[in-house]
Amino acid sequence: MWNNIPVELLEVFYAHTISPICIAFVTSLVCIIIQMQYDWIYGIYSLLAYVLVGIVLPIYISKQSRHIGVEYRKEAANLNSYVLESMCGLKESMQYMDTDRRLSGLNKQTNSLANCEKELKYFKLS
Numbered sequence: 001m002w003n004n005i006p007v008e009l010l011e012v013f014y015a016h017t018i019s020p021i022c023i024a025f026v027t028s029l030v031c032i033i034i035q036m037q038y039d040w041i042y043g044i045y046s047l048l049a050y051v052l053v054g055i056v057l058p059i060y061i062s063k064q065s066r067h068i069g070v071e072y073r074k075e076a077a078n079l080n081s082y083v084l085e086s087m088c089g090l091k092e093s094m095q096y097m098d099t100d101r102r103l104s105g106l107n108k109q110t111n112s113l114a115n116c117e118k119e120l121k122y123f124k125l126s
Contacts, residue, residue, distance in 0.1 A: 024054065061125065068120045075113040082109050 028050045036043030086102050093099050
């Protein structure tokens, strides 16, 4: 099973998920331990702040903006499908001089995705 997984995909997975989480956890733990050496209340405050900023807020914001994320992924998938469909039918589009219509459709799909991205980028909690 593991023989078929490209090494690059594993590298990206570890470099962009596991490694940052481990680094954040270890550095936060070290900071808390150092602060607890001065006074235990500083360590408790730091722990609460790390939990709030690192766990509670991301989960809350993710749940609040879930519908926008789903819409964005749907639009991205539509654009990918449209581009692949256009590439597969490129010969026919050129043969029947349909390239302007395809380009117009591509621009429409791209604008739709850009609008979704803008909505996600400027999301505000209500």
